[in-house]
Structures are given as structure tokens and as C-alpha cells.
Amino acid sequence: xxxxxxxxxxxxxxxxxxxxNLAPVEETSLENQLKDLLxxxxxxxxxxxxxxxxxxxxxxxxxxxxxxxxxxxxxxDNALENAPxxxxxxxxxPKIVE
Amino acid sequence: MDINKMKSLNAFISFNPAVTSGKQIGxxxxxxxxxxxxxxALADNICTTTLKxxxxxxxxxxxxxxxxxxxxxxxEDKGALLVGKTNMDEFGMGTWGQSSxxxxxxxxxxxxxxxxxxxxxxxxCGAVTLALAADRLGEVRQAAAYCGVIGLKPTYGRVxxxxxxxxxxxxxxxxxxAKDSASLAAALETISGHDPKDTTSFKTEVPPYVNxxxxxxxxxxxxxxxxxxxxxxxxxxxxxxxxxxTVSLQFFKHALVTAYIxxxxxxxxxxxxxxxxxxxxxxxxxxxxxxxRLTRTKGFSSLVKEFLTFGALISYGKYYKDYFLRAQKxxxxxxxxxxxxxxxxxxxxxxxxxxxxxxxxxxxxxxxLPDNAAYYSAAxxxxxxxxxTCPLPGYGAAEGLPAAGLQLMAKAWNETxxxxxVRFLEKEQ
Numbered sequence: 001x002x003x004x005x006x007x008x009x010x011x012x013x014x015x016x017x018x019x020x021n022l023a024p025v026e027e028t029s030l031e032n033q034l035k036d037l038l039x040x041x042x043x044x045x046x047x048x049x050x051x052x053x054x055x056x057x058x059x060x061x062x063x064x065x066x067x068x069x070x071x072x073x074x075x076x077d078n079a080l081e082n083a084p085x086x087x088x089x090x091x092x093x094p095k096i097v098e
Numbered sequence: 099m100d101i102n103k104m105k106s107l108n109a110f111i112s113f114n115p116a117v118t119s120g121k122q123i124g125x126x127x128x129x130x131x132x133x134x135x136x137x138x139a140l141a142d143n144i145c146t147t148t149l150k151x152x153x154x155x156x157x158x159x160x161x162x163x164x165x166x167x168x169x170x171x172x173x174e175d176k177g178a179l180l181v182g183k184t185n186m187d188e189f190g191m192g193t194w195g196q197s198s199x200x201x202x203x204x205x206x207x208x209x210x211x212x213x214x215x216x217x218x219x220x221x222x223c224g225a226v227t228l229a230l231a232a233d234r235l236g237e238v239r240q241a242a243a244y245c246g247v248i249g250l251k252p253t254y255g256r257v258x259x260x261x262x263x264x265x266x267x268x269x270x271x272x273x274x275x276a277k278d279s280a281s282l283a284a285a286l287e288t289i290s291g292h293d294p295k296d297t298t299s300f301k302t303e304v305p306p307y308v309n310x311x312x313x314x315x316x317x318x319x320x321x322x323x324x325x326x327x328x329x330x331x332x333x334x335x336x337x338x339x340x341x342x343x344t345v346s347l348q349f350f351k352h353a354l355v356t357a358y359i360x361x362x363x364x365x366x367x368x369x370x371x372x373x374x375x376x377x378x379x380x381x382x383x384x385x386x387x388x389x390x391r392l393t394r395t396k397g398f399s400s401l402v403k404e405f406l407t408f409g410a411l412i413s414y415g416k417y418y419k420d421y422f423l424r425a426q427k428x429x430x431x432x433x434x435x436x437x438x439x440x441x442x443x444x445x446x447x448x449x450x451x452x453x454x455x456x457x458x459x460x461x462x463x464x465x466x467l468p469d470n471a472a473y474y475s476a477a478x479x480x481x482x483x484x485x486x487t488c489p490l491p492g493y494g495a496a497e498g499l500p501a502a503g504l505q506l507m508a509k510a511w512n513e514t515x516x517x518x519x520v521r522f523l524e525k526e527q
Binding site for chain 1: 161162164165254255268294297298300352355356358359366370373374375376377378379380383384385386387388389390391392394395398400403404406407408409410411413414417420421423424425426427428429430431433468480481482483510
């Protein structure tokens with residue numbers, strides 16, 4: 001059972017996982033909406049669902065594989081043309097460690 | 099096309115330069131499968147190699163895809179002319195057309211109200227004959243209803259999603275908005291079919307929708323939930339053809355919250371690549387993790403940030419088990435309920451949206467979890483079934499806005515019956 005008191009902390013952790021800095025006003029907005037939504041979603045906990053298989057996609061599909069043929073990749077210039085920063089054949093990013 | 103009108107409605111984010119230079123674009127309704135000269139628009143989350151694709155987000159404001167959508171290409175291959183890219187909610191999140199980085203889309207019927215999307219606004223005022231847009235929780239059908247036009251969400255897998263920047267892959271489909279069923283049938287016939295680039299597209303035969311949609315209807319059994327019996331009465335379905343019966347759907351009302359939970363988790367996963375490395379806006383950070391956070395914080399609106407955080411939260415162990423996994427199980431139940439209903443009946447009739455186009459003057463900003471506009475439409479996305487909305491004259495028109503939209507759902511792959519029914523209603527009206 002989710003404790004509504006822990007939601008504030010859960011939101012902070014989730015924002016970090018989503019790689020987002022939420023402003024205090026956004027945290028409060030989400031907290032209020034989330035409390036409301038979880039109440040609306042109470043039916044999910046009330047319904048007997050143990051024997052029900054989940055549906056992750058609307059239709060049953062087996063693994064869809066294409067022919068194992070070598071196809072041309074996206075040209076390097078195209079792949080790099082939207083990069084905020086690139087050098088030669090590389091995407092440039094800041095250093096990995098703090 | 100009146101470009102100034104389109105600009106005042108804020109319906110488009112970008113135009114084909116040929117249009118702004120005054121070239122004539124065909125606007126007549128399509129009568130055959132040949133789309134030569136027919137004008138169309140694409141929502142701005144459908145990739146194009148000639149125009150930027152922004153998803154109405156600051157983060158993709160300058161993004162120029164290196165590839166286009168298969169559906170858009172199929173229309174162009176048939177001779178249709180792309181007029182431009184239409185405004186939308188940022189990444190399709192929201193149902194009011196208000197979360198766009200480029201501002202809200204005004205309804206051509208009454209500019210104080212939302213159009214839902216630029217695609218519906220552009221079709222409603224005749225700027226284009228057709229528009230393609232994404233339908234995640236019913237956005238195509240809701241906007242079509244707000245603007246008094248026809249909106250179709252095909253069966254999941256009917257139309258390739260290749261080139262669509264989606265955020266909820268198991269729910270989202272490319273839909274079509276048009277003013278008449280003939281145009282819609284021509285577009286559907288053109289863009290349907292298996293695409294090896296989209297592993298969720300099906301290898302099912304594409305029927306000749308244009309011809310089939312003109313065939314005479316015989317006997318159609320229509321189910322309508324008890325509470326919407328009056329709605330069916332107003333629709334005035336011809337009693338010699340349509341046998342309307344009331345049904346009780348126990349789980350349909352849970353579709354909205356169920357779909358919202360699933361959509362949020364899928365968006366959290368699907369949108370992790372908007373990190374400022376390979377494309378889009380980049381925030382300056384001292385190290386990689388800080389760059390990721392600043393990029394996404396700067397590039398997304400509050401609505402998107404809150405929705406993605408909600409998705410991340412629901413992905414956690416305790417929330418995953420109690421809400422996300424159970425939502426996927428509830429999806430099975432809702433899907434079975436609809437499929438069982440459609441085993442006994444040919445069509446299920448419900449409203450398209452619970453209200454008329456919302457006012458833009460209420461100043462609604464930020465997120466809304468869940469948005470009630472999807473109350474009637476989300477079930478078709480959960481189940482993958484085809485659904486269409488068309489105006490219902492004589493019901494719900496107010497404040498200069500069009501009549502309410504009725505929504506029809508059919509068995510998987512039976513878009514033909516939806517088109518035939520809408521064509522019948524067009525002739526009756």
C-alpha cells in the first residue's frame with residue numbers, strides 16, 4: 001500500500017531518475033495531482049486481478065524479425081547534422097565524472 | 099488557403115514554402131484513391147525531410163529530421179501536396195492544444211475556445227483536405243469533435259508509425275482527420291499496409307476502402323451504453339438499417355485512468371533519448387549527468403516534466419506492482435469487454451468527448467492528471483480497436499461551437515464499416 005506521506009520524497013527521487021529538475025511549484029502541482037490520481041486509481045487495487053494476464057500490446061505478436069540482410073545505415077553526415085556538438089565522426093559531450 | 103487566417107488560429111508551426119509563395123494547393127474533396135493535387139498537413143511530431151519537426155517543444159525547436167514518415171511519403175507518392183506542419187500539444191501530451199511551445203490553437207468556430215489541435219483546425223476551415231496526427235488517448239477524435247470534422251483512429255498496426263515521434267508506443271497510432279468520409283477513405287487506403295520499418299505494423303491485406311465505403315449498408319447491430327441511449331436517439335440511426343440495443347459495460351469507465359498510467363510509464367521510457375547528445379536543445383552542464391538534467395529541464399514544459407516524473411515514479415517497485423502492472427491487467431479486462439461486446443454487435447456507440455471544446459480563457463496551464471477529455475476515447479487505444487468520430491447535428495452545439503461528436507468503435511480491422519456508417523450519416527444529414 002502506498003503511503004501518501006511518502007509521495008513528496010518519491011517525487012524527488014522520480015524526478016532525478018527522469019533527469020529532470022522540478023521547480024518547487026511543479027513538485028507541489030504533481031504531488032496534489034498524484035494524490036488525486038492514486039485515489040481515482042483505487043479500482044486497480046480493489047479488482048481481483050491475480051489470474052489476469054497483462055496486455056502490453058494490443059495484439060498478440062510474436063517476435064517480428066526482418067530478413068537477415070545487410071542494409072545501408074544512416075549516412076554519418078545525416079546522423080551528426082542535428083548534434084549540438086560534434087567533432088569529425090563523434091558526438092561531443094561534457095566529461096562523464098563530476 | 100488563407101495563410102493569415104491560419105496564423106491567427108495558430109494552426110501551423112511551419113508551412114511548405116510553395117504555399118507561402120502563393121502556389122495553388124488543391125482543396126477539393128477526394129473522390130477516388132488518386133490523391134493528385136489534394137492538400138494535406140502533418141502534425142509536427144510526424145517527421146519530414148523538408149520541414150522541421152518540433153513536436154511543439156522547445157527541445158526540438160530546430161530539429162530537422164534526416165528521414166520522413168512512411169505515411170506522409172505514401173500520400174506524396176500519390177500526388178498529395180504537403181501544406182505544412184500543424185501545431186499540437188507538446189509531444190502530444192494534453193488534449194487541449196494548449197501545452198504547445200508555440201502557443202494554443204484557436205478553434206475556427208469560436209476563437210475563444212481550443213481547437214484541440216492545429217490539424218483539426220486546418221481541416222475545419224478548409225486550409226487542407228486531410229491531416230494526419232497522432233492518437234495516443236484519443237487526441238485525433240477529440241480535436242475532430244471540437245472542430246466539427248471527422249477523425250479516425252485505425253486499428254493498431256494498420257498504419258505504419260515509422261517517422262512518428264511517439265511517446266506511448268503501445269497506445270499511439272497515426273490517425274486521419276478529414277471533412278468527409280470519401281477523403282478519409284482515400285487517405286486510409288493510401289497510408290495503410292505493412293511496413294518493415296515498423297515492427298508493430300501488420301501484414302494484413304488493405305481493403306479498397308474508397309470503393310467499399312460507398313457500398314450500401316444492410317443490417318447493423320449497434321450497442322450503446324445505457325447512460326447514452328438518448329445520444330443514440332438523437333443520432334437518428336435509421337431503424338431499418340440500425341438495430342440499437344443498450345448494453346452495460348462494467349469496466350469501460352476505468353479506461354481513462356488505466357491508459358494514463360500506462361502512457362506515463364511508456365513516455366518515461368520512450369523519451370529518455372531527449373538528452374541533448376545527438377539532437378535537440380542542449381543545456382550547459384559541468385558534467386554529463388548535469389547536462390542531461392539541464393537539457394531536459396530547459397527543453398520541456400512543466401506539463402511534460404511532471405508527466406515524465408509521474409511515469410518514472412509509477413515505474414518503481416511498489417508503484418509498479420500496485421499500479422502499472424495492475425493497469426496492464428485491467429487493460430486485458432477492458433479489451434476483452436469490448437471484444438465480447440463487438441462479437442454480439444457490429445458497432446459500439448459512445449460520445450467522442452464529455453464536453454464541447456474547452457475555453458482558452460480559463461487559463462488552464464500545466465498538467466492535468468488525468469485529462470477527462472479522454473474519458474470515452476482511451477478505451478480504443480488500450481484495446482487497439484478502430485474508432486471514428488463524426489459530428490452529430492442537433493446535439494450539444496453551444497457558443498458558436500459545432501455539434502457534439504459521436505464515436506463509433508468496431509472490431510479490429512473493420513474500418514470499412516466505420517467509413518460506411520459515417521458516409522450513411524453524411525447523406526442522412
